[in-house]
Each structure stands twice: as C-alpha cells, then as structure tokens.
Amino acid sequence: MLPDPETHTIVPGPTSVDDLRELIESDAVNDAALVLDRMSEDERSIAVTGLPTEAAADLIEHLVEEQAAEILEQLAPNVAALILEELTSDVRADLIAELATDSASQILDVMSPEEAEETKELSRYDPESAGGLMVTELLAFESSTTVQGVFDDLTTNSDLYRDIDVQYSFVVENDRLVGVLPMRDLFLAKRSTPLREMMIKDPIAVRDDTDMDTLEDVFDNHHFLGIPVVNPAGELVGVVQRTAMEHALAAHDRSDYLKSQGIIGGEEIRSLPVAERARRRLSWLSVNILLNIVAASVIAMFQDTLSSVIALAVFLPIISDMSGCSGNQAVAVSMRELSLGLIRPSELLRVWGKEISVGTINGICLGLLVGMAAFLWKGDPMLGFVVGSALCLNTMVAVSIGGMVPLLMKRFGFDPAIASGPILTTITDMFGFFLVLSMASVLLV
Structure with missing residues (x-):
C-alpha cells in the first residue's frame, strides 16, 4: 500500500522497505507513518528493522507514542536501542517511559551507559514538567573559555553538535548556569575574549520541577525560543524549546478531550490491539x-x-x-x-x-x-x-x-x-x- 501523491489516500499495492525509505528521504514521513499504520504488527516490525537507523528513528518520531512503543517492544533490543539513540533525549525518555518495564530494561541494557543513565534520569520526571520536556542536547562552556576555544570545540565536535539547536550557548561555572550567549555574537568578538565578558548575566531559567502552566507563562512573557533548565543546586541540566512546550500543551488538551469522551488510559488509535x-x-x-x-x-x-x-x-x-x-x-x-x-x-x-x-x-x-x-x-x-x-x-x-x-x-x-x-x-x-x-x-x- 502506498499513498496516492495527488489524493493522499492509501491505494492498494505492494509496500517494501525501499518504498518506506523513499517516502522518508523525500520528506514525506507522515505518508510513511500512514503506510506503516495500515500494516499488520509483524509487517511493521519487519519494515522498521529493514530501514536505515536514522530513517527508522525519523519514522518512529512521527508516530503516536503508544504505537511507537508497541513497535519498539516488537524489535530486538539492540535494534530498538540503536533507533532510540538517534532520537533527542526528551523523545527517547518519553518512549522508554511508555514501554513495559521488562522491554525498557532490556533496551537500556544494550544502550551506551551514558545515554542509558541519562534516559533513566529523564524518564523519572513528570512528563508535564520542565524536566520532562527539556532536551539535554545543548552547548555549554565554562566562563573562562575564550571565543577561539569555542570555535575550536565546535570544529572538533561538529558531528556531535550537528543536530543541536546552536542559536544560543550557555555559560557555566562548575556546572552552575551563570550566563547565556547568542552564537551570532561570537562571530563579531575578538578570539581572545573570555565568555564571561560577553555573556548575558543572570539569564532567565526555570527549575526542572516547574509545571507546564508556569512554563507557559514564562514563554508568554518572553519571546525566547528556548529556556534553560536548572536543578535545585542551580546546575544546568537542559533546555526547554518553545516548540516542545507548545506540542505538550496540544497533547494535554487532546488527552483531556479524549478523557472527557471516555477514552481512558491515553491516546487511542485504531491500529492498537x-x-x-x-x-x-x-x-x-x-x-x-x-x-x-x-x-x-x-x-x-x-x-x-x-x-x-x-x-x-x-x-x-x-x-x-x-x-x-x-x-x-x-x-x-x-x-x-x-x-x-x-x-x-x-x-x-x-x-x-x-x-x-x-x-x-x-x-x-x-x-x-x-x-x-x-x-x-x-x-x-x-x-x-x-x-x-x-x-x-x-x-x-x-x-x-x-x-x-x-x-x-x-x-x-x-x-x-x-x-x-x-x-x-x-x-x-x-x-x-x-x-x-x-x-x-x-x-x-
């Protein structure tokens, strides 16, 4: 089955892993998700296993959480772990929290120790708190670092930073947040200038236990694309993107509506058992x-x-x-x-x-x-x-x-x-x- 390009409806026909990959590579991931939804459980696991890891992760990210978790549980733990490692930290933690305990443990056991521990920590947060919405992928540098030091680090770790939102970097002292720095300011500064002399001091931040209503108020009062998140000790632990907060609010409203209509236990889609x-x-x-x-x-x-x-x-x-x-x-x-x-x-x-x-x-x-x-x-x-x-x-x-x-x-x-x-x-x-x-x-x- 493939989507008709003109009507966007499912039409009969054979679907291969190559078909799904072509849809994903052509940025038609929603169509790929629609095709996957029409497959049987066994066909889904086979299709996702056959995709390149990045394509599979992109597809999983576009599915309803419960459906994505169901598919991950059907995969071999090592395959599921590779897919999860391609996702951002917040999505990875949400999916792990959605999995059955045994499946989650098996997948975490084969993930890299650092990412497994980070995922466990994030999954413990209330999903509607700043900690539950934040990503840990960010740029943070010590206040004593010079502009040249930042550029050297970006060059050395370019592959690692490729998927990180780099409009802002955060300045820390012994892991405590002390400032924020728009990345564009770096290009106009002298290479020998330390970040402490350029940074915006005392930046607005939220604690990791801040609820979503308070977080919404902060975003409403400030035109920020992201807000740093700190723990009770003031240490930088992540950043909440405005888009993540908006998606969470929309999901919360959908959940309340479904509950009011008698759909208990989360979202329901017709491909679930x-x-x-x-x-x-x-x-x-x-x-x-x-x-x-x-x-x-x-x-x-x-x-x-x-x-x-x-x-x-x-x-x-x-x-x-x-x-x-x-x-x-x-x-x-x-x-x-x-x-x-x-x-x-x-x-x-x-x-x-x-x-x-x-x-x-x-x-x-x-x-x-x-x-x-x-x-x-x-x-x-x-x-x-x-x-x-x-x-x-x-x-x-x-x-x-x-x-x-x-x-x-x-x-x-x-x-x-x-x-x-x-x-x-x-x-x-x-x-x-x-x-x-x-x-x-x-x-x-």
Whole structure:
C-alpha cells in the first residue's frame, strides 16, 4: 500500500522497505507513518528493522507514542536501542517511559551507559514538567573559555553538535548556569575574549520541577525560543524549546478531550490491539450504564404519572439534553480556568456565584421557550408551566454542578476531565426527571 501523491489516500499495492525509505528521504514521513499504520504488527516490525537507523528513528518520531512503543517492544533490543539513540533525549525518555518495564530494561541494557543513565534520569520526571520536556542536547562552556576555544570545540565536535539547536550557548561555572550567549555574537568578538565578558548575566531559567502552566507563562512573557533548565543546586541540566512546550500543551488538551469522551488510559488509535481498545472504552461505559440505571430509576418511581400524562415523555429528553449542554459549558469554563491558574480548587462559592447568575438568566429564557412550545402543542398552560419550570430549575442545578465538580475533583486528587462528565450527566438527569414528574404528579394528575 502506498499513498496516492495527488489524493493522499492509501491505494492498494505492494509496500517494501525501499518504498518506506523513499517516502522518508523525500520528506514525506507522515505518508510513511500512514503506510506503516495500515500494516499488520509483524509487517511493521519487519519494515522498521529493514530501514536505515536514522530513517527508522525519523519514522518512529512521527508516530503516536503508544504505537511507537508497541513497535519498539516488537524489535530486538539492540535494534530498538540503536533507533532510540538517534532520537533527542526528551523523545527517547518519553518512549522508554511508555514501554513495559521488562522491554525498557532490556533496551537500556544494550544502550551506551551514558545515554542509558541519562534516559533513566529523564524518564523519572513528570512528563508535564520542565524536566520532562527539556532536551539535554545543548552547548555549554565554562566562563573562562575564550571565543577561539569555542570555535575550536565546535570544529572538533561538529558531528556531535550537528543536530543541536546552536542559536544560543550557555555559560557555566562548575556546572552552575551563570550566563547565556547568542552564537551570532561570537562571530563579531575578538578570539581572545573570555565568555564571561560577553555573556548575558543572570539569564532567565526555570527549575526542572516547574509545571507546564508556569512554563507557559514564562514563554508568554518572553519571546525566547528556548529556556534553560536548572536543578535545585542551580546546575544546568537542559533546555526547554518553545516548540516542545507548545506540542505538550496540544497533547494535554487532546488527552483531556479524549478523557472527557471516555477514552481512558491515553491516546487511542485504531491500529492498537482490539482487546486493549475495547477494555479502555468498556471501563468507562460500564460505569456510565450503572449511573444511567440510577437516573432511570427516578422515572420508574413515577411511572403512573408518566402513563397518565404521556406528553411528558416528549419533554423528558429535551430537559435532560438542554440541562446537560448548560452544565457542559460550565465544566469547560472551569477546566480552562484551572489549566490557566485563574481559579483555585478552594474557590467553590465564587465559582457558584458566577455560574448561578448565568444559569438563572439562561434557565428562565430556555424555560419560557420550552414551556411555550408545550402550551402551543397541547393547549394546556399547566403542562407548559411544569416543563418550563423544570427546565429552568434544572439548568440552574446543571451550571452549579458543572462549575464546581471540576474544582472538587481537582481538590481531592482526581482527574477533572474523567469525573466531571458522568457526575454531571447523572445528577442533572435525576434532578430533571424528578422535577418534571414530581411537579406533574401534583399539578397535572
């Protein structure tokens, strides 16, 4: 199978290692990844093993992490180690962390001792911290080094530095960061000048345990392409590139969205094993069906009322759906403000006050609309009052829950993206059904 160059769709045909290599060499790595995705597990491992190491690394880097890890686990440890050594330190650490423990240990055992130890250290960082996002490939020189010394080092180690971003170099004293130096300044300086006389002193840096939200703020406030990372002792340990931070933020948003839709355990792509995909989805769906049974039990309590006023059955899903939409809007705002650091988990009353004011206005408007629709349909003002009031009150309940549940989940250490949806749906359904049917029992039956 190969991508059609005009339509970019997969067309039937034999795929060889040479085909993949040609795609990668022609800078069509995304097409190569698409071809690989359509192969069976055995075909993938054979194809990747047959590629030159650099081409295989380039291809692996363009795959979803879970798929890349799955392929690496199928390769011989020495082959996987060679591919990983071609990747940047941050990507290598992320993939090692994604592997099963046994596979990771076998691969690390055949890697060079220096890179294996570095990879182990990086994989221990939170992936959404500065340490988890940084690369260790950088240029660092002692402050006493002269400009000529830098040029000599660059010439001697040109192959080693070839893939490093060399727009900036960092100046250290006994491994402690003391300055930063734009590389272009070196070309205009006297060769005998020591770096301490040229460097920008007291550069902005972040600690390796800095979280991603703080890191985003630093990048927003400074137009840097990269920010040096130091450990608690002030020693330079890496640099976070702006592009790495942006990719991590995008991945975080994708992950939150998938979790909110019930895709638990990370990204899912359809080339992953069917049993694994089914298990992930079922863990969410089984909880939801139990919650829906609880909500449906409210209807069962009022089945006589529902039988007497069958028109109510038309409005129950409307009230449930509209209240759910209002609640989801509140969830989205709370999730966003939490990610931006604009609210704290303890600010429940403030959030509730903001949401109930909006929910009251919207509830009244929506209640009037659905109440009028019920009246015009059946000519019964009391039916309109019941369904309109129920929707108004349930909208207020929904935005209150939607605004506060993410904060409560965060406060007690749960993932708001996972828990907010089913809790909101169950409570709004139960309360909405109860409001409609209990009011109808009193006013209509």
